[in-house]
Amino acid sequence: MVAALSCAAAVAQDKKTLAIVVKGLDNPFFEQINLGCQKWMSENADSDYQCLYTGPASSADEAGEVQIVDDLLTSGVAAIAISPSNAPSMANRVRAIAPSVPVMTIDADFLEQDRDLRATYLGTDNYLMGVKMAEEAAKLKPEGGTVCLQLGNVAADNINARAQGFRDTASGEKGIDRLTGQNGWTEIDGCPVFTNDQADLANQQMSDVFTANPDLDAFILIGGWAQFAPQAYTQVTDQVMDKLKSGELIIIAGDTLPPQTEAFREGRSHAQVGQRPFEMGYRAPDVMIQLINGEAVEDPLYTGLDVCNQEDPGFCKDN
Missing domain, CATH: 3.40.50.2300 (Response regulator)
Structure with a gap:
């Protein structure tokens, strides 16, 4: 077994x-x-x-x-x-x-x-959790921008519900499969990315996305995977700390476990929506x-x- x-x-x-x-x-x-x-x-x-x-x-x-x-x-x-x-x-x-x-x-x-x-x-209420994430993103980026969503397992109902809540709220429309400019929000090529609930993969994905998309406006951790490995998450966000501090790039993340609230206090995320x-x-x-x-x-x-x-x-x- x-x-x-x-x-x-x-x-x-x-x-x-x-x-x-x-x-x-x-x-x-x-x-x-x-x-x-x-x-x-x-x-x-x-x-x-x-x-x-x-x-x-x-x-x-x-x-x-x-x-x-x-x-x-x-x-x-x-x-x-x-x-x-x-x-x-x-x-x-x-x-x-x-x-x-x-x-x-x-x-x-x-x-x-x-x-x-x-x-x-x-x-x-996972759909509502996605709604809250989108509301936080809209406060920081009222004109929208380019965004990458990081999801978990492809068939995880809770994660997919959060993504739907985010997309519906960001777009102002119901049943949106992908953001393509609605209310100014556009999902970049190569996203969403799927972590399979692995913290190491989540951090590598973030690093790769930041490197390939220097003008990215928002990264949304639909779940907190990357932040569950605080040392790796610190190294990844060190790459973009100037952008995080200026608000050029925003990070919204799910969950509020101790390593995540510490990351928030250090300015490594702009909002946390916790279960x-x-x-x-x-x-x-x-x-x-x-x-x-x-x-x-x-x-x-x-x-x-x-x-x-x-x-x-x-x-x-x-x-």
């Missing part, structure tokens, strides 16, 4: 398992979900349930995540919360298994046509228990956003 289980999951075997399966254990964003899971465990030591946090070792291992879900559902869990890296592939496997236990999604959802497979989604992964991990076990008990649960369950910008550092000021 390709899973790498959290140490926090080593609990009494007689407890029923509430499984949280993330895209990859190498992503610090998901470690915040794990911390939420651990917090729930510490507060519910007398519960009949245990919170199991797991996923493939690498976020690039889409097939590995599908196999982990297959193994868990086959071996028997009380309920499962999945953050699908490849939404269609994961949905196909869940549909084939047809589990009798509750299935929900967390952080990332199934595609719309597959949402009958899960009881609810717990996480970010609340700890809350996702903390709330997921209770939602799964509600589903097990047959209780009505809202769909979706949004966890909110934190926006930091130059006018109002807010959450990023002290975190």
Whole structure:
């Protein structure tokens, strides 16, 4: 089995398992979900349930995540919360298994046509997250400009929803596949770029784009991948610090983990639009228990956003 289980999951075997399966254990964003899971465990030591946090070792291992879900559902869990890296592939496997236990999604959802497979989604309103990013970009570049979007996995529903929110808001139109001059915004050739959730690749892509496009106006990290490797991100942004300071080039990034808020305070991004992964991990076990008990649960369950910008550092000021 390709899973790498959290140490926090080593609990009494007689407890029923509430499984949280993330895209990859190498992503610090998901470690915040794990911390939420651990917090729930510490507060519910007398519960009949245990919170199991797991996923493939690498976020690039889409097939590995599908196999982990297959193994868990086959071996028997009380309920499962999945953050699908490849939404269609994961949905196909869940549909084939047809589990009798509750299935929900967390952080990332199934595609719309597959949402009958899960009881609810717990996480970010990802379309709104993209909207917020576009609003921050418009404040800094009211006339628009050339832009490169950096995305994650091609089939990640949450990332694609953010990109759609950004494009729709930047263009002022719905259903835009690519910005081609609407409201002054144009996506450059070679973009979007796809990181496959890899921080090293994300930073190399940024460096290559900056080198090949010295007149670029905006770089949008739809997810925070490059900033998850702070030393590499510092080196990349050192290439363009004069432009960042003058506002000639702007960087808007997703998420507000500690390395990212530090980058923001250093002027290496102009705005951060943050999710609340700890809350996702903390709330997921209770939602799964509600589903097990047959209780009505809202769909979706949004966890909110934190926006930091130059006018109002807010959450990023002290975190």
